[in-house]
Amino acid sequence: xxxxxxxxxxxxxxxxxxxxxxxxxxxxxxxxxxxxxxxxxxxxxxxxxxxxxxxxxxxxxxxxxxxxxxxxxxxxxxxxxxxxxxxxxxxxxxxxxxxxxxxxxxxxxxxxxxxxxxxxxxxxxxxxxxxxxxxxxxxxxxxxxxxxxxxxxxxxxxxxxxxxxxxxxxxxxxxxxxxxxxxxxxxxxxxxxxxxxxxxxxxxxxxxxxxxxxxxxxxxxxxxxxxxxxxxxxxxxxxxxxxxxxxxxxxxxxxxxxxxxxxxxxxxxxxxxxxxxxxxxxxxxxxxxxxxxxxxxxxxxxxxxxxxxxxxxxxxxxxxxxxxxxxxxxxxxxxxxxxxxxxxxxxxxxxxxxxxxxxxxxxxxxxxxxxxxxxxxxxxxxxxxxxxxxxxxxxxxxxxxxxxxxxxxxxxxxxxx
Numbered sequence: 320x321x322x323x324x325x326x327x328x329x330x331x332x333x334x335x336x337x338x339x340x341x342x343x344x345x346x347x348x349x350x351x352x353x354x355x356x357x358x359x360x361x362x363x364x365x366x367x368x369x370x371x372x373x374x375x376x377x378x379x380x381x382x383x384x385x386x387x388x389x390x391x392x393x394x395x396x397x398x399x400x401x402x403x404x405x406x407x408x409x410x411x412x413x414x415x416x417x418x419x420x421x422x423x424x425x426x427x428x429x430x431x432x433x434x435x436x437x438x439x440x441x442x443x444x445x446x447x448x449x450x451x452x453x454x455x456x457x458x459x460x461x462x463x464x465x466x467x468x469x470x471x472x473x474x475x476x477x478x479x480x481x482x483x484x485x486x487x488x489x490x491x492x493x494x495x496x497x498x499x500x501x502x503x504x505x506x507x508x509x510x511x512x513x514x515x516x517x518x519x520x521x522x523x524x525x526x527x528x529x530x531x532x533x534x535x536x537x538x539x540x541x542x543x544x545x546x547x548x549x550x551x552x553x554x555x556x557x558x559x560x561x562x563x564x565x566x567x568x569x570x571x572x573x574x575x576x577x578x579x580x581x582x583x584x585x586x587x588x589x590x591x592x593x594x595x596x597x598x599x600x601x602x603x604x605x606x607x608x609x610x611x612x613x614x615x616x617x618x619x620x621x622x623x624x625x626x627x628x629x630x631x632x633x634x635x636x637x638x639x640x641x642x643x644x645x646x647x648x649x650x651x652x653x654x655x656x657x658x659x660x661x662x663x664x665x666x667x668x669x670x671x672x673x674x675x676x677x678x679x680x681x682x683x684x685x686x687x688x689x690x691x692x693x694x695x696x697x698x699x700x701x702x703x704x705x706x707x708x709x710x711x712x713x714x715x716x717x718x719x720x721x722x723x724x725x726x727x728x729x730x731x732x733x734x735x736x
């Protein structure tokens with residue numbers, strides 16, 4: 320109770336953060352962080368809590384520019400999934416939460432997560448709930464993670480929520496990896512093909528150009544086009560690179576604006592083949608996340624707000640916001656989503672059935688499973704179709720260059736014969 324009474328004052332203090340270890344009135348060792356103007360003020364505030372200070376030192380600044388912060392390994396969704404799965408297993412086995420966190424703080428493969436787990440353990444030992452301790456690390460534990468843990472604590476089903484959260488993170492990481500692989504593969508092939516064509520035009524073709532020029536032959540149009548392109552690349556290659564870099568930079572800056580982000584996201588959803596794949600990925604992620612939140616006991620409006628922020632596409636986020644506003648006014652979830660035309664009819668009808676039957680979480684989970692299978696099938700089809708198409712494209716371009724080079728020679732041979 321004393322900690323709660325002092326929490327409001329301490330939270331408003333402007334100053335430095337200090338990490339402390341202290342013993343409370345019962346002699347138990349506790350730890351955490353405290354904000355104060357100076358080390359003396361921090362000690363005074365801890366004495367107000369009736370803590371006997373054992374150790375007090377400045378805490379590392381969050382988001383600082385230190386070399387350690389810059390080189391710290393990033394915590395991925397898979398790392399968090401493993402963290403959840405291990406924590407759920409230990410809690411189900413009857414181990415105390417603090418012991419579980421201390422074990423995870425010692426054995427995690429990710430250094431950043433290992434140190435964070437140790438800090439969370441200290442905060443829990445100091446009297447915070449697990450969700451309160453996790454909320455202090457927003458760059459490590461996203462809002463979805465903390466909200467579901469809080470719901471699990473409130474409902475007394477923390478281990479079940481952790482298992483559900485681990486599954487959610489694993490599914491999300493899998494589907495992201497598949498879409499990333501499907502999109503990066505053709506880009507890599509295309510980049511290699513363009514690099515090979517550029518080498519031919521810049522380094523190989525000039526030898527033939529000198530030979531053809533010395534023969535004073537009338538050159539056909541394809542040959543003139545290829546020679547002109549080769550001369551331009553050799554003379555102004557830096558302009559090509561600068562133009563490409565400038566175009567990428569301008570697009571990135573435009574995408575950071577509100578209207579630009581909206582235009583880019585709309586264009587992405589309308590791309591042939593890839594737009595459909597990305598739309599399916601977003602629908603699967605949104606439905607699975609919403610299902611997990613609702614099943615964990617998070618209120619629907621709060622769940623929609625979280626899903627809107629993790630949608631990853633401005634057009635989809637606007638559709639969810641519209642649904643969120645309609646739910647506030649007492650309307651169901653399915654109709655506003657149907658009006659947005661972002662979600663397919665099958666999705667909105669399944670949601671409507673879920674609302675009518677009171678099984679919204681189950682229906683959302685089924686929709687997510689369906690679209691996850693659709694993503695798998697689409698990725699498989701892309702892998703089998705794009706490779707031969709790209710190879711044909713590369714062969715046609717190289718064939719055109721070779722034909723342009725040899726056409727004058729064919730005319731010479733024909734003239735001699």
